[in-house]
Amino acid sequence: MRDIAIYGCGGFGREVLQILHALNAQEPQWTCLGFVVDPGIPHPDTVHGLPVVEDIATLERGTRADLAIGIGAPLVRRRVAERMAANGHAFPALVHPRAWIGENVSLGEGVLICAGACLTTDITVEAHVHINLCATVGHDAVLGAYSTISPGANISGNVTLGAGVDIGTGATVIQGVAIGEGAVIGAGAAVVRAIPPHCTAVGVPAKIIKTGVAAL
Template sequence: MRNIVIYGCGGFGREVLQVIHAINAEAATWNVLGFAVDPGIEHPETVHGLPVTSELSTFGDDPLPDVVIAIGSPAARKGIATRLGARGHAFPVLVHPRAWLGENVRLSDGVIICAGACLTTDIELSDHVHINLSATVGHDVEIGSFSTISPGANISGNVRLAEEVEIGTGASIIQRIPVGRAAVIGAGAAVVREIPENSVAVGVPAKVIQTKSDPA
């Protein structure tokens, strides 16, 4: 079994722990050492019986544990991945056994796919993409690094999502629609036209209501 640390001990961190438990029920794969959080973040001493620490080095470096980043914010996830990757941590792919993946679905480092998700065929998920509970992804879709697909969202065929996109719970994107970098699609929205980068779009059909400032 390989040692693994879950970065983030909130709700999604606890859900990721359940993903790991489900994987281990199929075949003993992961030894969960505990949870890690950023320094200065208030946290409990334990979560589900596992220790929580702001010092990842607490878990040792011989061997260096793998890390799964269970943080919802794409920007925060990107910062953590950059920092930990420089230290040499590996980011495994975690797929719940009750997710369904078709042929030619390519998963990059740090991807998490939760129970009930359905990905059909000829799909590419870049680094640290999160596909949450019961989300669907159609054929020939590309999802950029650090994007988050929330529970029950539906991504139709030939859709292109750029990096750091957030798709809200129950939102839908129709076929062949691109979504720009760091865009946010609100819960229940129906995206029927291109969404520019750094935009917040809500409603049916989805309309841009805000343009976020670009931190870069």
């Protein structure tokens, strides 16, 4: 059994705990020590019976625990990952047993994949990408580091997402489209042409409504 803590105790942090529970039901492998939050952020003392602390060292048992980052915002996730990596923490890729992963799918460190997600074949998922409930990713897609694929989103084949792209719930990206670093795609949008970096696009078809979105 390996010790692991979850950074973030909100909704997605609790969903990460469910991934750990589902994996342990298949084969016991993880001991979840609790949740970690940034100092000064209001938080409960416990979540689902596990402690919530501001310093992971108070949870650890003599060695560095692995860490899963249950934070949806790509920019915040990157800041946490870089800080905790500098402290010597490792970030396992965690895949819910009821996700379907095809052949030749590469998963970077810290990748989290929820139940019902489907990834077909020849896909690259870079570090710290989140793929949420029932999202799909088609052949030859490349998902840049720290990207978030929200529940029910559909990423078609040969799509390329730059680092930190945030795809909204139920959005669709058609085959062969590239979305630039840090772009935000609104819920239910249909992306039918390339989207430049650091902008927000919404609607069907998706149109840019905002530029200058914060870079990673």
